[in-house]
Amino acid sequence: MKWKRSERLVDMTHYLLEHPHQLIPLTYFAELYNSAKSSISEDLAIVKGTFEERGIGELVTVPGASGGVKYIPTVSDDEVRETIQILISELSKSDRLLPGGYLFMTDLLGNPELMNRVGKVFASIFKDQQIDAIMTVATKGISIAHSIARHLNVPVVVVRRDSKVTEGSTVSINYVSGSSRRIQTMVLSKRSMKSGQRVLITDDFMKVGGTMNGMKNLLEEFDCTLGGIAVLVEAEHAGETLVDDYYSLVKLHSVNEKERTIQLSEGNYFSKERL
């Protein structure tokens, strides 16, 4: 069967979107569509142009015999601003205020379209860096971690608070929770992570950074290195933050439980210097 260009474009777009950060040899498409490589190159030029024009992502062509094409998800600054605005407008709703000044955000973390956006934003920041895995701590950061992972095509590693029989042998560390100053435990299955990896850690919320710092220490136990830190919401607080090189989308300044108001602003996404 001979494919028409229009059909090839639709199928190719789907295939590329489903395989981010993977080098696809031109011969793969040429054989699949029974078309000349020159036609495939012309197709890819159209896809590339449209992806760039519409802010879908980059299409990188690697020349040579072992070359091919790679789709790199990216987001435009406008899309990041829109995502941040959605988050701020959602999070400032006064009925999110919980006793103790906490903010209810579980529904946002369960919203697949919003999480898809958030994951693409963070994946876009780290697109040119070597990231081998995404690490988070159960439970709330898992949806963010998976969305980043999907856009970077790397596995997710979930740290737990307790060890479970289905995890096999584990490595456990103690760390000091930043805000409550309590000693807590973090557990990771030995089989979950190979040594020598460069790992991006993520969570939904960060105040002093105790949990993030705990994950950093856990990375060392696995002979892995920190590739970056991505936080959905960081909270302002007195004193020093335990980690400094992080990206956040939203910053929580203060809550007033009596007036039921929540002060939020843009996180450091646009103000932080890029590596």
Place this chain on the structure above:
Amino acid sequence: MKWKRSERLVDMTHYLLEHPHQLIPLTYFAELYNSAKSSISEDLAIVKGTFEERGIGELVTVPGASGGVKYIPTVSDDEVRETIQILISELSKSDRLLPGGYLFMTDLLGNPELMNRVGKVFASIFKDQQIDAIMTVATKGISIAHSIARHLNVPVVVVRRDSKVTEGSTVSINYVSGSSRRIQTMVLSKRSMKSGQRVLITDDFMKVGGTMNGMKNLLEEFDCTLGGIAVLVEAEHAGETLVDDYYSLVKLHSVNEKERTIQLSEGNYFSKERL
């Protein structure tokens, strides 16, 4: 700016794939691309043909003033078989055997490409049914739940074992864990789920079905109804299963800790009658 058909096809494919189960009015595309509705209809016919030919999904056209087009993710039987084969070949590796006869599967649940496939398979089963949310219990089922949710465009609701201050007020139930016959607790934040919803429940593993049954009971507390049950791996066991109307991809028959062998087969996906 006037768009060429080739560019429209690429952008439209991306947009449709990112908005599954959402009705998109033809005017949306007509205005975006500054094109006549008749041209958009022709474009969509090409997308539809290619999506069907390649097993990407269905493109349903709703006629009339309030009509539009909707992308419904589906998978071909061949793709389901391939997914099941990947799962079986991975899960039969003897180094997955843990003390007590448990199987290590955490790495598979952290693999974004595999989870994407699994989620699409389950979303495909329930594509014509009213599903308002996906429910799972922390931690291991979360990646499956999110992948199904993304393909059905509905939120994820995560049940916990313990209540947390960031969840606000909660509803808690006790249930009997099927295999260990122990009383366990399940907690869901009141704000996590509205009443009157039809909910698909999912988990990575099911033996007697105690956890699934617990989630079913929790649904009743929220005046919600069961929309279906999706399990990655079901385990054979003596006696009755507490839930019967479920779909599974893989069935675990037995493990032999001494010989280090694992007996697996296809789950009930192909043998179960469709609703």
